[in-house]
Structure formats: C-alpha cells, structure tokens
Amino acid sequence: MRIAPLVLSAGIFSLGMAAFPLYASQVSELDNKIQTKQAEFDAYVNGLEQIRSSIKQDKDELERLIKLNTTLEDKRKSALLDMDKQYERLVADPSLDISASIEAYQYALQAQSLNKAKVKAQKTLLASNQDKLANSKMTQFSMLNEIENLKERYNFARVERIKREFGQGGKMEVSQSIACGEDVTFKQCAEQGNDLAKKTASQMLTNKLFQNVTEQALVAKHRDTAAAGIKIVDEKVLESGFSGQGDYSVKMLVEMQGRLPQAQACRLLSLDYRYCGVNADVADMGDFKEVEFSSQQNEPGMYTLTVRSDQYNDEVFINGKSYGASRIDAMLPPGEYKITVKKPGFHPYNTSIKLSGAKTVRAELSRLVVNLTPGQKFTDRHSDGTASPAMVAIAGGRYKVGDLQGRGLGNEQAPNDVNIADTFAISQKEITVAEFEKFVNETGYQTSAEKGRGCAIYESGAPEYNANLSWRKPGFEQSKKSPVVCVTKDDAAAYGKWLSRNTGYQYRLPTESEWEVSARAGSRTDYWWGNNIGAGNANCGWCGSRWSNNSTSPTGSFKANKFGLYDTVGNVWEITEGSPAVVRGGSWNFAPSLARASSRLEISSSFASNYIGFRVVREQ
Numbered sequence: 001m002r003i004a005p006l007v008l009s010a011g012i013f014s015l016g017m018a019a020f021p022l023y024a025s026q027v028s029e030l031d032n033k034i035q036t037k038q039a040e041f042d043a044y045v046n047g048l049e050q051i052r053s054s055i056k057q058d059k060d061e062l063e064r065l066i067k068l069n070t071t072l073e074d075k076r077k078s079a080l081l082d083m084d085k086q087y088e089r090l091v092a093d094p095s096l097d098i099s100a101s102i103e104a105y106q107y108a109l110q111a112q113s114l115n116k117a118k119v120k121a122q123k124t125l126l127a128s129n130q131d132k133l134a135n136s137k138m139t140q141f142s143m144l145n146e147i148e149n150l151k152e153r154y155n156f157a158r159v160e161r162i163k164r165e166f167g168q169g170g171k172m173e174v175s176q177s178i179a180c181g182e183d184v185t186f187k188q189c190a191e192q193g194n195d196l197a198k199k200t201a202s203q204m205l206t207n208k209l210f211q212n213v214t215e216q217a218l219v220a221k222h223r224d225t226a227a228a229g230i231k232i233v234d235e236k237v238l239e240s241g242f243s244g245q246g247d248y249s250v251k252m253l254v255e256m257q258g259r260l261p262q263a264q265a266c267r268l269l270s271l272d273y274r275y276c277g278v279n280a281d282v283a284d285m286g287d288f289k290e291v292e293f294s295s296q297q298n299e300p301g302m303y304t305l306t307v308r309s310d311q312y313n314d315e316v317f318i319n320g321k322s323y324g325a326s327r328i329d330a331m332l333p334p335g336e337y338k339i340t341v342k343k344p345g346f347h348p349y350n351t352s353i354k355l356s357g358a359k360t361v362r363a364e365l366s367r368l369v370v371n372l373t374p375g376q377k378f379t380d381r382h383s384d385g386t387a388s389p390a391m392v393a394i395a396g397g398r399y400k401v402g403d404l405q406g407r408g409l410g411n412e413q414a415p416n417d418v419n420i421a422d423t424f425a426i427s428q429k430e431i432t433v434a435e436f437e438k439f440v441n442e443t444g445y446q447t448s449a450e451k452g453r454g455c456a457i458y459e460s461g462a463p464e465y466n467a468n469l470s471w472r473k474p475g476f477e478q479s480k481k482s483p484v485v486c487v488t489k490d491d492a493a494a495y496g497k498w499l500s501r502n503t504g505y506q507y508r509l510p511t512e513s514e515w516e517v518s519a520r521a522g523s524r525t526d527y528w529w530g531n532n533i534g535a536g537n538a539n540c541g542w543c544g545s546r547w548s549n550n551s552t553s554p555t556g557s558f559k560a561n562k563f564g565l566y567d568t569v570g571n572v573w574e575i576t577e578g579s580p581a582v583v584r585g586g587s588w589n590f591a592p593s594l595a596r597a598s599s600r601l602e603i604s605s606s607f608a609s610n611y612i613g614f615r616v617v618r619e620q
Helices: 021-092 099-166 186-212 216-221 264-269 280-284 433-443 489-503 512-520
Strands: 169-179 229-242 247-259 303-309 315-318 328-332 335-342 349-355 359-363 377-381 387-394 397-401 416-420 424-427 455-459 462-466 573-576 581-584 600-603
Touching (some): 021 099, 099 186, 099 600, 169 186, 303 335, 303 349, 387 489, 387 512, 424 512, 512 573, 512 581
Antiparallel strands (some): 229 247, 315 335, 455 462
C-alpha cells in the first residue's frame, strides 16, 4: 500500500483553551507563596542564631560565675579561719581590735551570697532562653511544614493543570490519499484510508498538545516514555472517492478529545506517582491502575468455614491470608486449607482441614512465656487479666541511624552508629485512646491539657492553643483505636509508670535511638519501604489516605514495617525520652518530607497538641 502525502485544511483546527486557567493561576499563586514563605523562613532561621548566641553567652557566664563561686568560697573559708584565730587571741587579750577580721569575713560572705544569687538568676535566664529556643524551633518547624504543604499543593496543582491541558479537544479537517494493492477490496481500502486519516489527526492533536503545554521544556524530555491518549469523539466524511488508478482519497472532519492516563502526568513532570494516585511499584511495571480498595463477593457453589477461638483480639489466617479476628465466617470453594490462629502472648494454633461442606474450627490458644527474644511479639497482662499494649522485641546491637540520605534539616543527626546494649520491646502501635482511657479510669489522672490551657492545634502555619480541647476532644472524631493525642511528655511518662505497676515489668518512653532503630526496621532509606513516600502508605499530609490533612487514623490502618511496628511514618509525632523533649515520625497534618526516619522536632516538655502521641518501651 502506497500512502500519498497528507493535506491538512488550515483554519479548521482549534483547541478549547478555557478549561484550565484556574489551575494555571493556582500554580502561579502557590509558587509565589512558596517563594514568600521561604524568604520568611530564612529570615526566621537567622533570628534563631541570635537566640543560640545568647544561650552560648549565658552558658559561658554561668560557667564563670560557678568558677568564681569556688574562689569566693575559698576566700570566705580563709576569712572565717582568720576571724576564728583573732577571736582566740581576743580571749587572751580583750583589748585587741579584731574589727578588721570581722569586716573581712562579712565582706567575703556577702560576696559569696551575691554570687550565688547571680548563679541562680543566670540559671533561670539560661533555662528561659533554652525554652524560648525550643518553642522557636517548633515555630521554625511549623513554618517549614507550611512551606512543604505549599509544595505539595503546588505539585498537585501542576498535575491537575497538565491533565487539563492534555484534556483539550477540537475539530480537525484532514485530507488523505492512499494507493491500495490489487488484493484489497474497495471497502477495505476505504476503511484503511479512513483509519489512517483518523490516526494522522490524532497524532497532529498529540503534537499540538505537547507544543502548547505550560511546562514544555520539562515535558519534552519525557515524551518518549509517556503517552497522551486521544479519543475520537466524532468523525464525518466530507468527500471521498477512487481515482482511475485505484487511489483512494478522503476528506474527513474529525472531532477529538485528549486525555492523559493516570501516571502519565507524573512521568511527564518527573513527580512521585502518588501525586497521580498511583503506587510507584505499579507504575514502574507499566500497569497504571489507580489505587483502589475492593471487597470480594461470595460466589455460588462455595462453603462456609467458621473459625472460633477461646481468646479475644486474635487473628485468623487461612492459607496464610489474614481474615481478621475470630469469629470469622469465610466463603470458600471445596479443598484443603491450613488454618492458623495467632495472638501476641500465646502460642499459635495450627490445623489443616478438608472443606467439602460447611465446617467449624474451634481453636484453643496456650499462653506463651516471653523472655524478650528478638522478633518475638507478645502482650503482657494487667493485674485484672486484661491485655496491655502489644509489643515486639528488638535485638540489641549496633545500628546505623541519622540522616543517611543527606536530605535532613540542621537539627537532624549526622549518620552515625549507635549501640543498643540490651534487647528491648516496643509497642507495635501508638498508645490508643482506649489504652489511655483505662489508665485514666483506674487512676483518676488528669492530663496537663485538662488542668491547664488546653491543647494546641496547627492553624495558619503555627501551633495555637485551644482551652476546650483535650485527649477526650482533640478537634476531630477519634475512635477507641485512634492514637491518644493532646498529651505532654509528663502525661506519657505517667502512663508508663502506671503500666509498670500494673504489669510488673518496667515500661517507659523510648530513647531517640531506640525509636529510630525500631522505625527503620533495618532500612537505610528515608522511609522503611524506600525513599519515596508513595500513595496510601501512611497518614501524613498529602500522603494519599482519606485521613491525610484531616485527622488521625486508627492505629494499624497501614502496613507494618519489617519489625512489625505500625505507623512509624505519620499519624502522630511520637514522644521520646531525653532533654530537650523530641518527637519523631511525622503526623497526619505535616508534610511527607518531615515524616522521614531521621526527622526530629524539638518541643517543650509541657507542649500538648492534637498531632502528638506516643508509644512505650518495655525493658528486658
């Protein structure tokens, strides 16, 4: 088949340009906001240097005063010794004038007392400036989070803009001629000519869309690896016919609509696939199916397998697949099945059955004696027999921590090795509302927020206190399985002490090293699964879950890391032991870049907010 040259009729092709000015304006507006906020942030960081300089001067002055106190104490003792000797001489000679010795001692005593007062005042000033720095760092972090959130909105707006740009349509008039072979019928030749005209029109629209896109230079680099789709909306043959030599000519009016399938926008803009609602592993395989959740439907010809156990909050596995806690009723086809029932603190129950009709399996679990064997999952018991938080044991040893990828902030630790002396256990999930409520109900404990100024919320780029908020009412709906929030470091420590008394084991807050080792689960990447946050992997700002930027999520709503810990990325910042107080892991309303394993946020020990919670450690 010989293809004759293509002829396009001028003046017919047009694009609907009015579909996306809103998104173009949003991108520009967000870019300007980012630049403005970045300038404000840089100025604020420079201001922090003045506070740090003051703290250094305060420390130097305190050190000087403490050294001076030693000198003045020596002078006081010397003056006292001299005065005592003068009094001894006065006994032998009552006419002796010892007023000079008395005055010297009084002067030395006053000098020392005055210096002690200065030491006390200097300590108060240093503590005040250190607290001021801690609060300023929170403000700094809040400003940074605002910038990161703007960047998230900026990238989402860019994706929406390019999708709108590639979603334009128009009409094109094309003239096409082809020469068909002798073995092709007239009908087949005409169909081939018409198809070729439509394909050519589609290619011309594709070229036009790539030429008109806003980020043309960036998009052009990735054109070969991404594809824009063209849908033929309507077609109309205006003229057609065959020549004496058998050539077929057609003039056709083609109406088309462009579209950019799922991950293609992110490919063209070099963005993480989560901005397009697609998981990276799926996108890399070329399968651009959007992230979605679905449920299985029962099919006819299947049987009911019922599994019960003698324990609550267990987990039933059928052929390795989790079906949740018993009792479960699974609709399955006939065949052989392996059933496992697990619960922390108990030996797993295993059995195999052949399903040829409705069947019930009753599992009995025996208690497991736990000695903190690395990797062991267990649950201690309260004095009333109820379960305490589920734990997982982490082996002692040397671990790599810190900003291993080199993308950290100034307050993050440089890459280094830490030595964990002994095996310890850490709670698999953040302490929940239900677990904290049990503590409050049994002890009558009142949190700092309930006794003081309430709980801080993140608004307008900074934390603001609301006297009406507490862990019972944090400003959004919480379930019993949600992580408890609006608690201070002291509140968390009080819970740990109560848990220790109630179980007979030593519970406390994790150190920063213990927390990071547990969160990384052996990884050296920004997140335990890799360097990209992905879509729907965690509850953090702009992380693609239904809770992102709205509220906490029930603990365990996302996959556990390789050590079996849930929500070490996002949901709530988690309090660690140390001075100053430091929280780790990011939260539901902070940007993904601040939920990396090495990210740190220094806070005041009295700070409570609805984006901070905690988990606990149990010692060997």
